[in-house]
Amino acid sequence: MAPALGWLFLGLSVLSTTVTSAKVCGRPPVPDGVDASSLKRVFEVGEEVSLSCGQGFVTSAATSSRITCTATGEWTESNLACAPKMCPIPKSLQPFALGRTEAPFRSVLNYTCDDGYVLLGANESRCLHNGTWSHLPPLCKAVTCPLPKPPREGRVIPDRAVTGTTTIYGQGWTYECNPPKAPSFERGSCKADGTATEPPICQEVSCSIPTNIPNGVITFAVMRQHGYKEKVKYACNEHYTLEGDAEIQCQNTGNWSSKPICRAPCTVGIKRGRIFYNTKKIWIEDLKPNRVLHGEHVVFYCKNEAEKCGYPVASTCNDGNLPLPECFVEPGKVEYNLKAKSLPSEIRMCAASTARPTSSARLS
Structure with a gap:
């Protein structure tokens, strides 16, 4: 009996080896855009599958679309590439599309209107598989x-x-x-x-009796309380510059509108040197009176020591203050009186690239 039992175990062993040696392939991996709707979950060795681009995609190049399940349980390679179809962006929206004129399949456009406008139409549009949009752009109608x-x-x-x-x-x-x-x-x-x-x-409504402004006067007004929309006019003292509206008005709140301001003139704070002012190049002692109005510009001259040339730097009168450029050096008496031709204002002017403009100024 023992030899017969041995043959039985041997037969079972051979049978088991035959069954487990069979291989299959799972569902093949496919790149984006390939139609996977008809693919099975398991394929036998030797089975072939022809891949194709899904709806909304097109073949982007000449490719091999057939793959085969091999004896190792793996698939042969395919270089099929599918590109999404494109929908043209509506011309009315292209200014907001950062230079793009098309959008790929499955893109979504979301529409909203500004405050005070009502959207007429769909608030969303999708790029369809055939390269068209699901809805036309809506209209925004004013409330x-x-x-x-x-x-x-x-x-x-x-x-x-x-x-x-x-x-x-x-x-x-x-x-x-x-x-x-x-x-x-x-x-x-x-x-x-x-x-x-x-x-x-x-x-x-009434506004209080109007008052004067510093360095200015009321030129036309009756000194009494004023009613709504009545006006008062101001002017500045001589050489002061009026900033703001000359007329103020009694407002519905019972307050006057903003009064103007009288800005003070400036003195050019140097004793020696030459300046450019009011379209003329003049020595400081010839500026008579020594007065520059608020907002006017005065040009001083600085020297580029390395290049031995002069260059202009402007300063502006601001309510009595005319800053001197940091680069300006006032000449001494001897230099000014005996060597005037060597001053920055009198020597060769620098080319723009060799000048050294200043971005700040110091007070005189």
Whole structure:
């Protein structure tokens, strides 16, 4: 009996070896864009598969699309490459596309409108497999508001002529009251939510007796309290420069609008040297009177020691202060009187590349 049992074990061993030696291939890996919808999960050795680009993709080059399951359980290689189809970006959107004129398959355009505008159409569009967009670009239509209501004792003055019974977002208007009353606020508009500003209240308003300004005077005014929109005019003392509006107005808040400022003239703070001022090159002792108005420019001359040449540096009078350029060196008495031709203002002027402009100044 023992030899028969031995043959039985041997037969089972041979049978087992035959079954486990068979190989199969799993589902082949495919690059993006290849159609994998018809691929099985398991393939026998020797089976062939013909790959193709899926919907929305095109073959980007001449390629081999057939692969075979080998005895090692691996697939032969394929160099099939699939590129997405492109959708042309609508011309109205190209300024926002950073130079691109196309978008690939599956791209999504999201649309929104600015505040005060309503979107008409789809707020999203997708690039389809056939190279077209799923929806046309929408329109942004301005919100409309009903016509504004006037105040009880006044009227509405629109910025632009109004026709019909509505206005559109952004349109504005001014409220006026019957004199001498003033509106609690002066401006209204059609708002983003489709409502018009509610009308103001008309009320009595007065501004205090106007006062003078430093280095200036009131040129036209009665010294009393003033009503809404009444005006007062100012002027500056001689040689002072007026900055701001010469006229101020009594506002609906009971306050005056901003008063102007009188800016002081400057003195050129050197005893010796030559300057360029008011289109002329002059010695400082010939500047009579020694006065430069606020905002005017004075050019001083500096010296480039390495190149032995002079160059101009400008300074501006600012409310009584005229800074001297850091590079400016005032000459001594002997140099100024006996060697005037060697001063920076009198020698050869530097070329622009050899000058040394200064970015700061020191006070005189």
